[in-house]
Amino acid sequence: MRLDVFGATMRVNKTETCRGVVAVSRGVQVMTCTRCIYDEKVSEISFDNEGVCNYCRQVDSLVSSYGTGTARGELKFRKLVEKIKLVQQNADYDCIVGVSGGTDSSFLLLLAKEVGLRPLAVHYDNTWNSAVATQNIAIVTKKLGIDLVTYVIDNKEQDQTKLAILKAGVPEFDADTDIAFISVLRKVAAYHRVKYILEGHSFVTEGISPIGGNYFDNAYVMDICRRFGDFKPKSFPSLGFWTFLKWSVIYRQQIIRPLWYLEYDKTSARKRLQEELGWRYYGGHHLENRASAFAHTVWLPQRFGVDLRNLSLAADVRSGKRTREEAIREYGTPVHVEKNLVRYVKKRLDLTDDEYLLLMNGPRRTWRQFKTYKRRFELLRPLFYVLARFGMVPMSFYLKYCFPLRKHS
Secondary structure, three states, rough: OOOOOOOOOOEEEOEEOOOOOOEEEEOOOEEOOOOOOOEEOOOOOOOOOOOOOOHHHHHHHHHHOOOOOOHHHHHHHHHHHHHHHHHHHOOOOOOOEEEOOOOOHHHHHHHHOOOOEEEEEEEEEEOOOOOHHHHHHHHHHHHHOOOOOEEEHHHHOOOOHHHHHHOOOOEEEHHHHHHHHHHHHHHHHHHHHOOOOOOOOOHHHOOOOOOOOOOHHHHHHHHHHHHHHHOOOOOOOOOOOOHHHHHHOOOOEEEEEEHOOOOHHHHHHHHHHHHHHHHOOOOOOOEEEHHHHHHHHHHHHHHHHHOHHHHHHHHHHHHHHOOOOHHHHHHHOOOOOOOOOHHHHHHHOOHHHHHHHHOOOOOOOOOHHOOOOOHHHHOOOHHHHHHHOOOOOHHHHHHHHHOOOOOOO
């Protein structure tokens, strides 16, 4: 697996070719997509005869399928809303909305209320929340009159898990949180007999995550805890393979991403949230949670040379919000690290300066060296295709997890 897939600072010397734009990165020529800023170092990338990468074409396919940002997309979403209201008319709630205190999930609560849904907000608290995120969740749910369920993991166990991931030397520092969040959403949905789970994800603004560059599942996290933490999590809301299938196939829970259908702009969304609800901005994508902030601004860039700003910057180029030159220039600037963030992580995980340096400079490992469900997902790809078509698993899950990867990814 090439762990430096996003790390290179590019100084572009454009040379148009039939396959793409050749860029000079640290003295080495690399091919760059003619449409976004992904280059040939991105995992599982390929270019067509026009020099456009497969990830841009994937965005085109999603836009075509969902009608993103068009009247057709609006109509498809409205029909989904009416279906949800009809199916869940006798339930206390008609949908579950996962909330983090961030822009997308907060806006999704506002949107759900505007279209007449009766959402139940659900938050997974990994005990690393920023104060702003916690306040945002409380303010938004209160002002919108939305009930809130919060699952709080044992903080000592959470820190054991985070420390085990650091010792394992793998990129996916926030994998446990992502798994736990969807597990809690599905558990709460099952308890309240709600079939519809709304997620605040937008591929238009957040971009397309390269295949193979960031893999995780429940078995992966459990194996890391066993091998590098010598413990089995007890309060962690696991998402085992068969439980995952039970909720998808038997309970027929559907994952709906409204922002895949609608025109959406983060800046406008933040403005509405601030003006109408008193919501506060926390400084950047994923920075509402300190574990996520550490993963994106310290662990990935400094430990693995992975700069995930590439995703949103490439998305901005695709949507015309920035030129390629502007995006590359910003991508070439140092990643901003919140003041005292590293000190907070050291203190929280009880690490000395020397111990922290050892973890930052230890052996690098990948998900391929641990137990995972990856082979099962590949073998059951036809099933997951059907589930994705009917919304019972996200389409992004099918595209990222159910296909074999090249050995170097």
